[in-house]
Amino acid sequence: MLSRCIFIVSFCCISFHAFSDTRLLLRGSVISADNADTFQTNGVSHQRFENNAVALSQAVLAYDKVLSDDWQFHVVANGYSDGEQKLGVSQLYTQYRPLTASTIKPEIKLGFFYPAISAENTDMGWLSPHFLSNSAINSWIGEELRTFGVEASLRQNGRQVRRDWSWKVVGSLFKGNDTTGTLLSWRGFALHDRQSLNDDRVKFTPIPGVVSEEGIGAPAYSEPFREIDTKTGYYGGLHLAHKRRSELRYYYYDNRANPLIFDPDRIYAWRTRFHALTLRHMRNRNVTLFGQALIGDTLMGENIVNNDFYAAYIAASYTHEAHQFSTRLDWYQVIDNDNTTDDPNNSRGEAITVNYTYAMSSQIALSAEWQVNRGRQENLRFLNASSVSSENFHENLFQLAITYRID
Template identity: 25%
Template sequence: MRSASVPAAVLLALLLVPVSAGAADSVQWNGFALVRPETPASGVPLDDDSFSAQLQAGIDWRPSPTFGTHLHLLARNESDGSRRGRVGIVEAFLEQNIQTRGGRLHLMEGAFFLPTSRENIDSLWETPYTITSSALNSWLGEELRPVGVDASYAHRLHHAGLLNGTVIGGATLFTGNDTFGALPIDRGWALRDHWALLGEHLPVNATGTLFTSVSAENDDRLGWSARAKWNNDHATLQLTHIDNRSDALRYGELFNWATRYNIVGADYTWHHWTAVGETSWGTTAIQPARGRFSFDLRASYLLLSRQFSDFRASVRADQYESGADHGHAFTAAFFWEPPHGKLRTGLEGITADGEKRAALEFRYRF
């Protein structure tokens, strides 16, 4: 087993070059610090933490409109039983924007979130609607982080009537993510905001004998993803396919899962209302000594949010399946966030599969 996090270290060195070269005027910082007291649940699908604290920072160097770099750092008080899970790198990539006569070509090289989520749309892959992401995006945050190359092309449609807007086609080739699919089967679906760090090993079973990692490359196979997107000023529709092309074999404490997954997402904004929904389905498989076993995976959510002058209120319904197990959750969140302020205060309640949790969050943006 070898790690695919080496490119991240190289990118980190590249990111530090402009600072040392005196190009600090091209460097931008953003991020937040949060504290979150909460009522602990007994376990999955909800967190058993009673207090959470995080510090996240994004560092962007953009010396020109065509070239940039991004580094996403995270520190937290809880590692949730993982190894190397308290402080580290979430994302590190280079990007280029190339204008063409008919549109724009966008390239990324490094470790990044796959641009699929209609929920986690804010900086640093945060959601503006709730404290905790849906089961689908909680899983993607924990177990999917392509380390590779992404290319997308955007073309503006004119004189197309109701279809006026922008169409985008994208594709990704990546290493790592061989264990993608382990968590929903072995641990179960969860609603949380534990974004995996590069090099982190996150436990997938109660005994702590098996782990999952977004950056470990075990079988020397490239995974791939493809997506298509249409959007205008009010609506978005996106389709994504992911195939990690894993060999489904065990490598020490990591068990590869061969996962093929599809995601369809949409959102619509009208005045101060926003509706968001995603549905996803696919299969995952492992091949222990006694043969190959395949499981179905499904997860969907529907979210409705209303923005007021200083407040936001949101509700979300989740449904998820792994093999023969089925579950559902309901979330309600209320935020106080002045338009030009740096402090956000939020209250969230979740009920999921008989478990309940309430969380109060204080977040300071910088």
């Protein structure tokens, strides 16, 4: 498979090049969570971890190599103590940035990478420098959305032309995101920091109307980067930045999947489209404000599953010397528009996340994070007693983490 080739090539490159171009991050976490099985073990919880546990929550190896004046190579390998695939690649691509005297500069990416939608995942390996867990939007992007394709862009730096504004326009063609929308529909939004790897599988609760032969007959898992219908998807974006203090990004994404196609494992293609808006503002050297909004829809079959989805968050981070305080408020919703009675997909929720991080040194940081996630998910009634209250969920998660990095 192409994904296995990506895995082999990436580790060969790490092995045969200078270690000075490599960055390493290790994070161990002590977790106290509600006594509910996580979605990763086909449970109902929207959290990555369950009960009380000690886990390797992140092991990230990021390698960057300058191949020439114009070409660079990037790869990110991840290791986890949980999930289906414990070790693999989350990004692998080459980047063409030619040296040119023109004020408008081109750039091309080719490989396996994220669209630059996120306002919070700006640390190495697409981690957040502010939180241990991602927002609902970026948890979903980390799970279901990665492109294997080509991205081309044009950009202009305001400083070079003595203006306050910088800009960038982006366009991409890709394959391998045909199942995007599965988790939003059959599990709903989640909040965590685990990124799906190159050949990964993400489980969800086996809803009877989904997994039974009398129903849809799908498996209780998704393989996020599987190619099913051979069609090419696309996205386009615009970045605007003012004096390097404020930035706005807009993206439109359409995987163009054929919703009538499924493979021999009965993994379906989902036609998924969305608009994404990102805002980030550095009020001063200590305070950063940021947020995102997402609106889209997904379709599977001849109106078997037809959902709209919405999500947004606002966040703030304050840094003083070695101390950082961050907080985030999330809202999210999936609206069921089809008439498949045994597969209700309505869900909604809100979450609050509070984080404190203390940088003991340039290499070691201690973090404490508390999160409350609550809402209502209609298909939970098939797994609990038949009552309205059985559709409600209320999840608490507390984490203590130590992060070690070599840059």
